Amino acid sequence: MTSPQLSATFARQFPNGPEIAVDDLRLGGGVTVLFGASGSGKTTLLRCLAGLERPDRGRILMGETTWFDGARKLWLPARARDVGFVPQDYALFPHLTVARNVAYGLSGLSALERTARVTEALRWLGLEGLEQRRPAELSGGQQQRVALARATVRRPQWLLLDEPFAALDTPTRLRLRGELRQYLRQLAIPTVLVTHDRFEALALGDSVVVLHAGHNVQHGAGHEVFSRPVNLAVAEVTAVETIQPGRVGEIRDGLATVTVGARPLSALAVAGLVPGGDVYVCIRAEDVVLTRAGAEPASARNRLPVTVRSLAPEGPQVRVTLAGDFPLTALLTRSACDELALRPGDTLIALIKTPQVHLIPFTR
Amino acid sequence: MSSAEWQLVGFSLRMALASLLLVLPPGLALAWWLAKFNWPGKTILETLVTLPLVLPPVVTGLVLLELFGRHGPIGGWLHHTLGLDVVFTWRAVVLALAAMSLPLLVRAARTAFEEVDGKYEQLARTLGAGEWRVFFTITLPLARRGILAGILLAFARSLGEFGATIMVAGNIPGQTMTLPLAIYQAVQADDDTHAWLLAGISALIAFAAVFTSEKLLGRRK
Structure with a gap:
């Protein structure tokens, strides 16, 4: 499966905050890690890609499709982007069961197909037997996997994960890191993953984009980025x-x-x-x-x-x-x-x- | 309790219920609109909606009387095109109760909508949901407790309404007379026993409604 390339050049200025200015960011297949300190604009960048935040100017293209074009006033809303989004706290719908959370994005399918897909996704992620639970009755790790199932069960064109391990304790984090890596490999959906953890970036990313003060400053293989920073800013962000x-x-x-x-x-x-x-x-x-x-x-x-x-x-x-x-x-x-x-x-x-x-x- | 009293209670409950049904769709729409969007002049609309809460009910009734009277702008139109008379009929009772309970419903529902974290709605959109689906499957269910509490409060307020009702609907036994109006009538006629009986019934219904409303709000915390 060849995935369409995501290319982005855009800026977003917050009234009292820093400016996010992404210049010629090109994301291909595999897992791309957005790496940076807190406040470097990782989450905002991800939300701009998801269609939840609208840039002030610039362009975002996904293959031939224009997601955003400031000059032509084009804006594709989140619901039309076919993107799976997993926010930091997962945002599982608290009033719906696990099964209905996962099925939420499948409303276009027949009931039969929907059930089959949900069952398959839950099995893949080892969530069988939890179908009728509410999110509040799940452990942090289970919640993360339900959020992943909900985002991926629609087989989106892109998968966007915001600090998928931030809400978990360290032992769970280390265990699930390996599982997530394997799951993303199997899915083969191009993925953007945000993290500020170097080891997570190295373990999960096929390539790493370093963000510093809202700018994408270096993009390369993980080891390349972390041991051969192109400038002092990257060296400091990657904590050499x-x-x-x-x-x-x-x-x-x-x-x-x-x-x-x-x-x-x-x-x-x-x-x-x-x-x-x-x-x-x-x-x-x-x-x-x-x-x-x-x-x-x-x-x-x-x-x-x-x-x-x-x-x-x-x-x-x-x-x-x-x-x-x-x-x-x-x-x-x-x-x-x-x-x-x-x-x-x-x-x-x-x-x-x-x-x-x-x-x-x-x-x- | 005599059958006349049962009838009175039944009529009052029906009127309160009808006013609730009348107020619910526009009230929820308005509350949602106030909770989610900002636009110039929003404060004016907020003030207008809340006004019946603080205005003397008689003034609200007077305004309704002007608007819905046979020569009023709305009442005249209704009379000529649909042959409907509002003033001094049961319709006027529903109208008065609706006007008086709208602020309570809108304020409660607005707070409930505001308390729904936007992240759920945003996530639903990334899953392909349009705005109607987001509202009915995410926003409304997550706000349901606060809205239900508001509905009960509005209902209780309707049952106790006096001033606006008597202005716009009069006090016609069997036609527009609700519980509070009947209590007033009984006191005027020196029938204290009757007045106290009706007062007791009113208090009981009001207590049940407010109690349930408080329970709902308390459970959410």
């Missing part, structure tokens, strides 16, 4: 743990030497790099490997003597704050941490592979 100013030295064979503090680092050269130019050096915490001196493998080109400042457990991982030629953050599994018997004050070697040192030239 270490961002340090540096100066470019030699550039040769696609590699660049850059000095941070007094320490030369080897990195991949990027467009716009000039010898002697200023850059931001970005290093993701999970790309920093710690070893005891003398035990390091030979593959990593960058070796930095560091001292452990503090250890902060984060679920199954430990965030290690390090001091050396420049401040550095590493993210280790708890077992790796135990193996090294890390203590504040320990001196270690931090290893960082060349491709994992990402450079952003100052001018961009």
Whole structure:
């Protein structure tokens, strides 16, 4: 199934709020994650696509169909867009049973077909037996799945999910993340999913669009976006743990030497790099490997003597704050941490592979 | 209770019910319109709708008398084209009760509509529902308790209406005489026993209606 491309260039200004200005956003098949901090305009963008919010100007096209055209005063209302929408709190109709919630969008079908579709959708999502329940009698995870069933049972052209896990507790969230991924794969309906969680974005998105202050600033594969941000704003939105100013030295064979503090680092050269130019050096915490001196493998080109400042457990991982030629953050599994018997004050070697040192030239 | 008293109670209930049916469609439409949209001059309409609540009922009755009298703009038209007379008939009773209960119904229903979270209506639209379907399957069912409470309040108000009714319908036994009018008549005739009996019946019905209305509103919280 080839899905029509969704392309959008539009702006929406709120009286006392920020402006949302999307420039040439193109969404194809698969799952596209809209990633950004709260207030970056993710939800507004999604509501504009759903037809619940009308932009001030610009255009939104879905394949050959015009959803919005400010200049021609065209506006396709939500009910005509054939889009499945799941808001953050699901908005299940509180006065209707699960079965009637799911069947709400099937009013054009015969009663027989309707029942068949509802039954199928509930089975897919493991909701059998809950047909006659009211939304208030369901757990958060069940509510999320009913909302998904209601949005997808019509087989819409696009699926729009606003922070589908925001209303769930952490264990449920982790369990359902895998289920949602599988469900979206099976459905093969092009999907836009809003989140501010990096791991959710990486787990669910075929591609990631980063929103910053209402603008779409980067669009690419998840790993690409999170480890190679195009500018400082993206690096900050995606919470790159270490961002340090540096100066470019030699550039040769696609590699660049850059000095941070007094320490030369080897990195991949990027467009716009000039010898002697200023850059931001970005290093993701999970790309920093710690070893005891003398035990390091030979593959990593960058070796930095560091001292452990503090250890902060984060679920199954430990965030290690390090001091050396420049401040550095590493993210280790708890077992790796135990193996090294890390203590504040320990001196270690931090290893960082060349491709994992990402450079952003100052001018961009 | 004598059969005449039963008849009086029956007539009063029928009149209140008829006025409710008359007021319900335009009242709900108006309430919905006031709850969901803003337009210039909205406050003027809101004020006009609420006016019968605070105006002396006799004044409301006087206005109705002017409008619906045989020489009035509406009453004249009804008389000439449909041969219908309103003033000093049971129709005038229904009209007076409707005018007096409309504000209560509209105010209650408006609040009920406003309390329906717009997110449900928006979601229904993304599922392909048009505005009529959204209203009848989402807005109205979610607002039903508040509306029902308003209906009961309007009904109770109708049963107690005196001033507007006597202006526009008179006090004709068996034709336009409702419970409050009969109580007034009984007191005028020095028949205190009768007056107190009717007063007791009025109080009982009013209590039941308001009690149910409060129950409905309380359960929603």
